[in-house]
Amino acid sequence: MITVLSRARSLTRAASATVAVAALLATAACSSASPDTSAQQSQSRDQELSIAVQAPPASLDPSQLAEGQQSYVWASIFDTLLLVDKEGKVRPNAAESWKYSEDLRTLTLKLRGDLKFSAGDAVTAKDVVGTLERTRATPGQQQSKLAKVTAVSAPDDSTVVIQLSAPEPSLLNYLAQATGVIGDPETLAAETTKLRPAGSGPYVLSDATVDGTEYVLERREDHWNAAAYPFKTVKVKVIQDRTAQYNALQAGEVKAAFIQAPQRQQAEAAGFKVKEVQAVAALALILADRKGELVPALADVKVRQAINMAFDREQVVKALLQGVGRPTVQVFNPNGDAYNSELEGTYDFDPEKARKLLAEAGYADGFSMTMPSTVISQSFEPVITQALADIGIKVTWEPVPPQNTAASISSKKYPAVLWFAGLNEAGREVGDMYTPEAFLNPFKWQDPEFDKLLQKIANESDEEARADLYKKVSEYTVKQALNAPIAYTGTLWATAPDVEFIPSVVVLPTVRDFGVTSG
Amino acid sequence: MISYALRRLGAGIVLALLVTMITFFLLSGSLESVARERLGSAATPESIKALMTQLGFDRPAIVQYLDWLGAVLTGDFGTSLFTSQPVAPAVASRLGVTLSLVVTALIITVIVSVALGVWAASRGGVADKVSQALSLVGYIVPGLLIAIVLVAVLAVNLKLLPATGFTHFAQNPAKWAASITIPVIVLVIGGVASMAAQVRGSMIDELRKDYVRTLRTRGIPTRSIVLRHALRNAASPALTVLSLEFIQMLGGALIIENVFALPGYGQYAFNASLQGDIPIIMGITLFGVMLVVAVNLITDVVNGWLNPKARIY
Numbered sequence: 023m024i025t026v027l028s029r030a031r032s033l034t035r036a037a038s039a040t041v042a043v044a045a046l047l048a049t050a051a052c053s054s055a056s057p058d059t060s061a062q063q064s065q066s067r068d069q070e071l072s073i074a075v076q077a078p079p080a081s082l083d084p085s086q087l088a089e090g091q092q093s094y095v096w097a098s099i100f101d102t103l104l105l106v107d108k109e110g111k112v113r114p115n116a117a118e119s120w121k122y123s124e125d126l127r128t129l130t131l132k133l134r135g136d137l138k139f140s141a142g143d144a145v146t147a148k149d150v151v152g153t154l155e156r157t158r159a160t161p162g163q164q165q166s167k168l169a170k171v172t173a174v175s176a177p178d179d180s181t182v183v184i185q186l187s188a189p190e191p192s193l194l195n196y197l198a199q200a201t202g203v204i205g206d207p208e209t210l211a212a213e214t215t216k217l218r219p220a221g222s223g224p225y226v227l228s229d230a231t232v233d234g235t236e237y238v239l240e241r242r243e244d245h246w247n248a249a250a251y252p253f254k255t256v257k258v259k260v261i262q263d264r265t266a267q268y269n270a271l272q273a274g275e276v277k278a279a280f281i282q283a284p285q286r287q288q289a290e291a292a293g294f295k296v297k298e299v300q301a302v303a304a305l306a307l308i309l310a311d312r313k314g315e316l317v318p319a320l321a322d323v324k325v326r327q328a329i330n331m332a333f334d335r336e337q338v339v340k341a342l343l344q345g346v347g348r349p350t351v352q353v354f355n356p357n358g359d360a361y362n363s364e365l366e367g368t369y370d371f372d373p374e375k376a377r378k379l380l381a382e383a384g385y386a387d388g389f390s391m392t393m394p395s396t397v398i399s400q401s402f403e404p405v406i407t408q409a410l411a412d413i414g415i416k417v418t419w420e421p422v423p424p425q426n427t428a429a430s431i432s433s434k435k436y437p438a439v440l441w442f443a444g445l446n447e448a449g450r451e452v453g454d455m456y457t458p459e460a461f462l463n464p465f466k467w468q469d470p471e472f473d474k475l476l477q478k479i480a481n482e483s484d485e486e487a488r489a490d491l492y493k494k495v496s497e498y499t500v501k502q503a504l505n506a507p508i509a510y511t512g513t514l515w516a517t518a519p520d521v522e523f524i525p526s527v528v529v530l531p532t533v534r535d536f537g538v539t540s541g
Numbered sequence: 542m543i544s545y546a547l548r549r550l551g552a553g554i555v556l557a558l559l560v561t562m563i564t565f566f567l568l569s570g571s572l573e574s575v576a577r578e579r580l581g582s583a584a585t586p587e588s589i590k591a592l593m594t595q596l597g598f599d600r601p602a603i604v605q606y607l608d609w610l611g612a613v614l615t616g617d618f619g620t621s622l623f624t625s626q627p628v629a630p631a632v633a634s635r636l637g638v639t640l641s642l643v644v645t646a647l648i649i650t651v652i653v654s655v656a657l658g659v660w661a662a663s664r665g666g667v668a669d670k671v672s673q674a675l676s677l678v679g680y681i682v683p684g685l686l687i688a689i690v691l692v693a694v695l696a697v698n699l700k701l702l703p704a705t706g707f708t709h710f711a712q713n714p715a716k717w718a719a720s721i722t723i724p725v726i727v728l729v730i731g732g733v734a735s736m737a738a739q740v741r742g743s744m745i746d747e748l749r750k751d752y753v754r755t756l757r758t759r760g761i762p763t764r765s766i767v768l769r770h771a772l773r774n775a776a777s778p779a780l781t782v783l784s785l786e787f788i789q790m791l792g793g794a795l796i797i798e799n800v801f802a803l804p805g806y807g808q809y810a811f812n813a814s815l816q817g818d819i820p821i822i823m824g825i826t827l828f829g830v831m832l833v834v835a836v837n838l839i840t841d842v843v844n845g846w847l848n849p850k851a852r853i854y
Binding site: 077078079080081082083086088089161162163164165166167169216217232233234235236259260261262263265266267269270272273274275423424425426428429432444454459461462 | 571573574575577578579580581582583584585588591592595620623624625626631689692693696697700703704705706707799800801802804808809812814815816817
């Protein structure tokens, strides 16, 4: 039981953490996408939405915010400076405009004039500076995202200037997510901020909230963008068990929840709307030791390519992901700049060719390696073991306790790790995977050609040119077989008939992902 | 008796110290993982180090433990590393949910088991067979299966009771009762299966004893013999089973709490362990040990009251 629960939970955590990344989508687009007539809208604006989530939000202190399903709560309480739309483009939000200097080392943001904290005070540039400075100085999930920031200042009440030591291609994206929330610097250090922060967002936490169990959010009618939020009350209910979530949905206790593939038909037959989000994370065998420190074979590109050819990806999606997902050889967001559809098909399932490649690399008799058996890998282990054994690679799985899952990568104890890589904006994905500081690059692999490519991206101000460069990054990573991606994993959202789950891709989950069904 | 209770309490405190110390030292091997988990995948060696310093994880484990202990003695149980909730109220509230479930289930278990066991033992024949069959069914059918069926029928289809969630008694007693009905039924079925058999067995033993025959010859009504004399003597072993049942129910609550999404103790402990939320794990361990000590103490005292021969004080 414990294993099943923990695995389910961690899979979801990994998936949602990854997911969290890509999701601002819904926002700007939602308001314009809503097909409701004004009459229906006014009628629908008193509705309540209740969403089932698997874990409660951590601290609501802006410097400690975490992405994933937690953002249903904090993205409702806080305004973010910017926003990412459905196409993955950065849009204005609390900052109505922004401008980079020519050397991409100074970012100037202009705030809207009608931002107000829930207590009534106006939000000024000083509040933004105070929040960013504190996040920069406080160890937490957001701190490293501001590593290149050297100073933040407020020349006047509506202007924020951010100085950088070097160009940071992902900064705008960061400011559209947890790093970009605006808190009230006067209250940030107070203990109450962790559970009841002061924000300027579209909702406030009501007294009915039970921390860790149920978060009740009431819409602020005085919020500058209240019209974009159709639900008067939003309840975020923590229901850890997937079956319990589905029971709650069927019993009418929540209006939206994740469901599992086998429940799909039943849910649809019962009148629920089911929407598939095809890619929330990339399931990949991270070939961390591509420098060959633990397993010299992995330093050879032919060996890594052989590993890529060992997996029958279609079957993995069908059998292990129950059809919710799709095969891939890339780890980049399929809706992002780096994704290159032409690369799919680079490594078709071909054990024979894989064995040949291994022989050419001098490993005709194969080799062995040890991988961590984590809550993420457990259900996939038999398939991975078999696939690699078929080409001559013997895998030994070493059990790792759940709380040490992340450490199994950073410890540099394992040459390869099965992981759910979060989908995000291309720059963030590269930063998580391939830079020398990247979490998924523990052996600090580097390559001059690759570094040059990243340098070019950092200095490129034109969006399209940058997107082309990111595609080259993906091409390089696939051709060099830096990892062995297997599939994009998806999720199924089921909603009550009067609620609609809008986005087909989710980066940062927010209540704006949900709309009221017209008619 | 008071000195006995105090001695037991003292032993309980020593036990709590030992258990929490062992727990802390076992956890102290994963401090870096905990810091990393809190910082997420963007953690750098520098930020991990900074956070460990901020949380005091860079100090020797014994210093950290004594620090925790010192704070606990002043009533400060710390704050969750992940949810920022203060430990004492969070654990107490979770424990409240689980106890309201378990205590209600125990009371019903006792009433049903005693009725069933006494009925079976004193009547014999068909009554005995029926009672044994019920116990057997309770044993065989897994609680989880009963839970799933009851939710499907009573909550999802008939919508008579909630499928998930908990309402506190103080907020709305009717809703509280509704929110725990299915979980309590599941716990009671499992509890009655073992308790009823125990009561039946003890009662049969008692009713065969000489003093019962003597009472019968003196013309004491059967009802009085069964309820006033035999049951009192038979209650002692049943009480021991009951105390074990209570502790078992606390452990088993994890599954029930998950199935019904009840914000209880078991689920909380499970999540805290997964994350390595040290202050919460320590708080839960301490409360857990003290609860078990208290239950055992109460069992001994009640046992002594029921049966002076069993007095160990």
